[in-house]
Amino acid sequence: MDLYEYQGKELFRRFGIPVSEGRLATTPHEARAAAVEIGGPVVVKAQVLTGGRGKAGGIKLADTPEEAEQRAGEILGLDIRGHVVRRLWIERASEIAKEYYLSITFDRGAKQPLFMFTAEGGVDIEQVAEDSPEALVRLYVDPLEGFQPYQARRLIYGAGIGDPGEQKQIASILESLYAAFVGCDAMLCEINPLLVTPDGEVKALDSKFTVDDNALYKHPDIAQMRDTAAAAPQEVLAREKDVTYVKLDGSVGILGNGAGLVMSTLDVIALAGGRPANFCDLGGGGDAEGVVDALEVITSDDQVRSIFFNIFGGITRCDEVARGILQALGRMTIEHPIVVRLDGTNAEEGRRILADASPPNLHVEPTMLDAARRAVELAR
Numbered sequence: 226m227d228l229y230e231y232q233g234k235e236l237f238r239r240f241g242i243p244v245s246e247g248r249l250a251t252t253p254h255e256a257r258a259a260a261v262e263i264g265g266p267v268v269v270k271a272q273v274l275t276g277g278r279g280k281a282g283g284i285k286l287a288d289t290p291e292e293a294e295q296r297a298g299e300i301l302g303l304d305i306r307g308h309v310v311r312r313l314w315i316e317r318a319s320e321i322a323k324e325y326y327l328s329i330t331f332d333r334g335a336k337q338p339l340f341m342f343t344a345e346g347g348v349d350i351e352q353v354a355e356d357s358p359e360a361l362v363r364l365y366v367d368p369l370e371g372f373q374p375y376q377a378r379r380l381i382y383g384a385g386i387g388d389p390g391e392q393k394q395i396a397s398i399l400e401s402l403y404a405a406f407v408g409c410d411a412m413l414c415e416i417n418p419l420l421v422t423p424d425g426e427v428k429a430l431d432s433k434f435t436v437d438d439n440a441l442y443k444h445p446d447i448a449q450m451r452d453t454a455a456a457a458p459q460e461v462l463a464r465e466k467d468v469t470y471v472k473l474d475g476s477v478g479i480l481g482n483g484a485g486l487v488m489s490t491l492d493v494i495a496l497a498g499g500r501p502a503n504f505c506d507l508g509g510g511g512d513a514e515g516v517v518d519a520l521e522v523i524t525s526d527d528q529v530r531s532i533f534f535n536i537f538g539g540i541t542r543c544d545e546v547a548r549g550i551l552q553a554l555g556r557m558t559i560e561h562p563i564v565v566r567l568d569g570t571n572a573e574e575g576r577r578i579l580a581d582a583s584p585p586n587l588h589v590e591p592t593m594l595d596a597a598r599r600a601v602e603l604a605r
């Protein structure tokens with residue numbers, strides 16, 4: 226789950242990472258009121274779950290409350306890379322002397338959290354990594370040992386931070402960021418820019434914070450930060466129904482049982498010259514309830530033109546899945562053509578059940594490749 230900048234900053238604040246004072250606003254009027262309360266120049270910041278807001282015109286300075294109101298009116302409703310701005314963060318404007326970059330993510334290959342730090346912040350970090358890789362300091366933390374003070378010094382000296390005041394503050398921020406990363410079960414904590422003011426004060430001017438969805442049950446306070454209005458309706462529906470759902474951008478809706486099978490189904494659709502619109506993983510299930518839920522989610526996506534139902538029966542029996550499909554079709558009207566491939570335990574019986582009932586729009590194919598070709602053809 227990705228958090229908005231202001232939510233990430235709230236977590237930063239809790240863990241002792243300095244951030245600027247700010248207020249949330251959803252109307253120009255509220256932005257003005259926020260600016261009055263904060264006093265002095267503010268920065269009006271679009272809250273969207275994507276980066277590059279500055280370049281897209283989503284971040285503007287305002288010297289007076291009137292100006293904040295005006296800037297808010299300009300930014301609200303703006304479409305930033307497909308994300309419409311509905312919330313603003315009004316923050317006390319900072320003076321900028323230097324901009325650094327700091328992040329922690331998981332390096333799955335190394336199975337360890339990875340710190341990245343560079344004094345060349347403010348710009349796209351991918352650019353720094355490409356143009357001057359030596360300027361980007363990388364450091365792994367052994368999750369059992371935790372973050373050690375010598376590691377803070379290594380990062381700071383590695384990035385060439387010479388000012389003792391900055392060194393001290395950054396050492397503390399590094400420790401706090403690691404605590405936030407672990408304490409919130411984060412997958413990413415990024416501060417870009419980590420700001421140094423002309424007075425030498427170091428603070429987080431931006432936040433990118435991603436929390437592991439699977440750990441949200443441990444963090445109800447973070448879980449409730451989710452903005453359901455901003456999520457696609459299919460995703461909200463899928464979450465409600467506890468269906469694993471991923472949106473893609475082709476035209477074939479995919480239903481499978483098990484992550485491995487679903488992944489290979491995506492490949493086979495590509496092999497057949499098509500593109501998946503989305504996929505649902507039924508997991509070990511295949512009962513009517515699960516099938517109805519998944520079909521509801523899949524068909525609510527306008528881009529879907531055909532559905533590929535790919536089941537390999539193991540513990541899940543294909544005859545049960547076949548009955549589930551028929552029950553589901555009895556309970557809901559689906560206009561899309563559905564291509565079914567059943568294999569594994571009781572596959573023959575399952576195919577026979579479907580053949581006997583032969584509901585309209587349902588095509589049973591013997592192999593995964595045949596079924597994929599059919600689904601792609603029907604999506605055209």
Ligand code: GDP
Nearest residue numbers: 268276277278279280318319347417418430431
């Ligand atoms: P992003 O574009 O989505 O990464 O948004 P950021 O929060 O990182 O802001 C982008 C840029 O706007 C920063 O790198 C700063 O240069 C500028 N900016 C943001 N807040 C302030 C501020 O308080 N004062 C000044 N002078 N510039 C700011």
Ligand code: MN
Nearest residue numbers: 417418431432
């Ligand atoms: Mn930024």
